[in-house]
Amino acid sequence: MQSIRPTLISLLLALTLPAAPCAAAAPGDDYAKPLRAAYALLDKGDYARAYPAFLRAADKNPLAQFSVGLFHQNGWGRPADQDAACAWFHKAARGKIPAALHNAGDCLMRAPDAPGNAAAALASYQAAADNGHLISLCAAGEFYIRGRQVAKDAARGVAMCAQAAMASSPPAMLRVANYLRDDPDVPRDLPAARRWYQLAAEHQLVEARYKLAIMQAQGDGGEVDVAAALATMEALAADGYTPAYLPTATLYAHLPPEGDTGAPSAVNLAKMYLWASAAKARLSDPALLNQAELLQAQVLTVMPPRWRADLDDKLAVHLAKFAG
Numbered sequence: 001m002q003s004i005r006p007t008l009i010s011l012l013l014a015l016t017l018p019a020a021p022c023a024a025a026a027p028g029d030d031y032a033k034p035l036r037a038a039y040a041l042l043d044k045g046d047y048a049r050a051y052p053a054f055l056r057a058a059d060k061n062p063l064a065q066f067s068v069g070l071f072h073q074n075g076w077g078r079p080a081d082q083d084a085a086c087a088w089f090h091k092a093a094r095g096k097i098p099a100a101l102h103n104a105g106d107c108l109m110r111a112p113d114a115p116g117n118a119a120a121a122l123a124s125y126q127a128a129a130d131n132g133h134l135i136s137l138c139a140a141g142e143f144y145i146r147g148r149q150v151a152k153d154a155a156r157g158v159a160m161c162a163q164a165a166m167a168s169s170p171p172a173m174l175r176v177a178n179y180l181r182d183d184p185d186v187p188r189d190l191p192a193a194r195r196w197y198q199l200a201a202e203h204q205l206v207e208a209r210y211k212l213a214i215m216q217a218q219g220d221g222g223e224v225d226v227a228a229a230l231a232t233m234e235a236l237a238a239d240g241y242t243p244a245y246l247p248t249a250t251l252y253a254h255l256p257p258e259g260d261t262g263a264p265s266a267v268n269l270a271k272m273y274l275w276a277s278a279a280k281a282r283l284s285d286p287a288l289l290n291q292a293e294l295l296q297a298q299v300l301t302v303m304p305p306r307w308r309a310d311l312d313d314k315l316a317v318h319l320a321k322f323a324g
Contacts, residue, residue, distance in 0.1 A: 031063035047077025062095020101128035170203035190221030240322030249275035
């Protein structure tokens, strides 16, 4: 069962109701008012009472239908069931709930080669975008980037997603950056990718912060900025973001040595050992695991043996904090 749930009723309503000045906004308000008690229960994590509260209203209220779908999609108080979730999303989509239209498109794309599914999904994403669900522009743009159901037009597809990004959608910012950095169907534009990662990172998107740090460290799309890259990467590693462990250790390994000894400073040596060891403990990719093991072995050839027990204790505390 997933533990993710809304923390603010207003946030969930903002994602589901049609955006003003859409003609459906007034009916949307009518849909939300009868559900306030149910949303209050959901906001407290009281799934056992929230679910039947939404279910009782779901016969005629598409917002309630969408909410029931979320219970099944996210496993709130019950095993996740994507088929049941999709059935509810399709019902809610008929009531023009924007997020339901988007999710209904996702449901159709679970079987994209089934007759009519891709075309119906594209129409559903476009309807969601028309009703204010901005990230749906990226989902619709994907059809143009890949040439699915429409003539292939990568520029148009990226522009559609960029429209959502420019309307302050952080997930869209990240998606545009990913397209421009390394998508095989989109012409590479590293400076633009870096700018979009920067904007998404300012909204604290972890993936954007990580990829921006890599670009800064390598000088992709702009100047090399090792200090900024290391600060971000180590902050992510300290928060238990596993992909950041090995890059953090590697960045420390490439810092200039001390002038009088020609060796890494004591602090940098300890950091190299800690983050290489964390990577070794948590990585599963054989190639990356091998890099972590080699770096750790190199550190051990120069690190005073008496340091190891204390550093291993610190590592154990960190790993336990983010176990599972």
